[in-house]
Amino acid sequence: MSSYTRRKTPGNTDWFVHDRFGMFIHWGLYSMSARAAWVKKDERMTTEQYSKYFKYFNPDMYDAKEWARRAKEAGMKYAVMTTRHHEGFSMFDTQYSDYKCTNTPAGRDLIREYVDAFRAEGLKIGFYYSLLDWYHQDYTLDKYHPQFNIADGDAFNEGRDMHRYAEFMRNQVRELLTNYGKIDILWLDFSIPPAANDRPCWQAKGAEEWEAEELIKLARSLQPDMIINNRADLEQDIWSPEQYQPMEWVRHQETGELVTWEACQTLAGTYSWCYRRDEGAWKSPEMLIQMLINTVSCGGNLLMNVGPTSRGYLDDHANVALDVYAKWMKYNGRSIYGCTKAEPEFVAPRGCRLTQSEDGKRLYVHMMEYPYKFLEIPGFEGKVDYAQFLHDGSELRIREVEIGHFSEGLTKREKKLVILLPLAKPDMIVPVIELFLK
Numbered sequence: 001m002s003s004y005t006r007r008k009t010p011g012n013t014d015w016f017v018h019d020r021f022g023m024f025i026h027w028g029l030y031s032m033s034a035r036a037a038w039v040k041k042d043e044r045m046t047t048e049q050y051s052k053y054f055k056y057f058n059p060d061m062y063d064a065k066e067w068a069r070r071a072k073e074a075g076m077k078y079a080v081m082t083t084r085h086h087e088g089f090s091m092f093d094t095q096y097s098d099y100k101c102t103n104t105p106a107g108r109d110l111i112r113e114y115v116d117a118f119r120a121e122g123l124k125i126g127f128y129y130s131l132l133d134w135y136h137q138d139y140t141l142d143k144y145h146p147q148f149n150i151a152d153g154d155a156f157n158e159g160r161d162m163h164r165y166a167e168f169m170r171n172q173v174r175e176l177l178t179n180y181g182k183i184d185i186l187w188l189d190f191s192i193p194p195a196a197n198d199r200p201c202w203q204a205k206g207a208e209e210w211e212a213e214e215l216i217k218l219a220r221s222l223q224p225d226m227i228i229n230n231r232a233d234l235e236q237d238i239w240s241p242e243q244y245q246p247m248e249w250v251r252h253q254e255t256g257e258l259v260t261w262e263a264c265q266t267l268a269g270t271y272s273w274c275y276r277r278d279e280g281a282w283k284s285p286e287m288l289i290q291m292l293i294n295t296v297s298c299g300g301n302l303l304m305n306v307g308p309t310s311r312g313y314l315d316d317h318a319n320v321a322l323d324v325y326a327k328w329m330k331y332n333g334r335s336i337y338g339c340t341k342a343e344p345e346f347v348a349p350r351g352c353r354l355t356q357s358e359d360g361k362r363l364y365v366h367m368m369e370y371p372y373k374f375l376e377i378p379g380f381e382g383k384v385d386y387a388q389f390l391h392d393g394s395e396l397r398i399r400e401v402e403i404g405h406f407s408e409g410l411t412k413r414e415k416k417l418v419i420l421l422p423l424a425k426p427d428m429i430v431p432v433i434e435l436f437l438k
């Protein structure tokens with residue numbers, strides 16, 4: 001058994017740390033800008049200027065079943081989709097706002113289709129829900145608001161009431177957690193700490209302003225097992241480093257305990273979460289695979305984002321990247337699912353990353369660099385029963401040898417475990433050796 005214990009949390013994270021890999025989906029009116037989910041803020045648009053998107057939003061090619069099929073093929077086991085992003089537009093049929101997809105040319109509940117399709121493929125269902133809202137008439141200014149810089153901030157805030165806004169959120173969250181069956185993850189986003197350069201009309205927003213305790217109590221009462229992230233400024237189940245890859249298991253800030261964590265990442269350059277037509281910095285296939293391996297080798301999950309077009313399909317870039325995962329995961333998923341950081345007694349050889357099955361019986365050596373025909377693994381002597389390539393189950397012979405370097409008398413002869421490899425690297429972006437331990 002793995003010797004690592006994670007800090008206890010209120011939700012059920014057992015399936016989550018087993019499944020390891022999920023799909024993030026950022027889709028909303030902002031997808032039409034093909035620039036950024038933050039376009040309203042970036043370009044300081046007024047709600048009036050932004051209304052063009054609402055008027056013309058028509059995802060006529062949306063096929064949630066196709067997305068779900070692609071996610072599943074890529075080896076993803078759960079998904080988290082934007083039900084409402086910072087722009088404040090609901091992608092579901094809410095009774096608490098008219099600013100919703102059913103009132104656009106889309107004319108349908110887009111979240112309903114997502115839930116039905118992904119659930120049918122056996123994926124777990126997550127809802128991203130923004131705590132920020134750049135549309136709601138009760139939401140006050142803060143430094144992330146599109147109108148943050150207007151001269152008369154006080155006039156803007158006049159009559160706005162964050163209590164009413166918090167109640168609105170509870171109402172929507174109640175709908176989301178009541179009308180769509182079992183929900184596995186509630187992904188709240190995010191809190192705004194005070195800063196020295198805040199103007200008086202800007203309001204920092206955290207647990208108090210969101211009335212997070214009440215919000216979360218409500219969510220837990222409706223979906224007791226559900227996982228909730230920590231972004232409402234109240235510790236719950238998951239830590240969520242964003243566009244940042246931890247290089248070690250994330251620890252609790254105060255107690256130092258290991259925590260349940262999930263890195264969220266984009267397929268392309270940092271910053272844009274939604275479809276970005278002019279994107280140039282796509283991550284290479286190697287990087288995509290390595291990010292997943294690195295994450296699991298540090299005991300974490302990876303939530304990889306796609307940004308569908310405003311017409312509702314995944315573009316070629318997204319599909320190519322998902323195919324990269326599909327090809328690799330089909331053959332190597334066993335080193336990811338149900339795996340975690342290897343026990344401390346096992347130290348990865350140079351250029352490799354290790355994962356180990358939860359029951360401790362299998363160890364996986366991911367060769368990020370392919371060596372010559374020997375892979376030396378010091379410290380593994382006497383521990384390995386059988387070795388094979390994971391992708392094709394082909395035996396890899398092991399030797400425990402003493403290696404000398406033709407300078408006898410000078411060198412100490414070291415006993416090492418050596419795995420004999422084929423000279424040519426197999427056709428896998430990162431080949432994996434599966435070691436069955438004694």
Ligand code: GLC
Pocket residue numbers: 026037038189190242264273
């Ligand atoms: C940030 C951004 C938001 C994005 C989220 C994903 O908090 O504000 O646009 O959805 O990260 O992690």
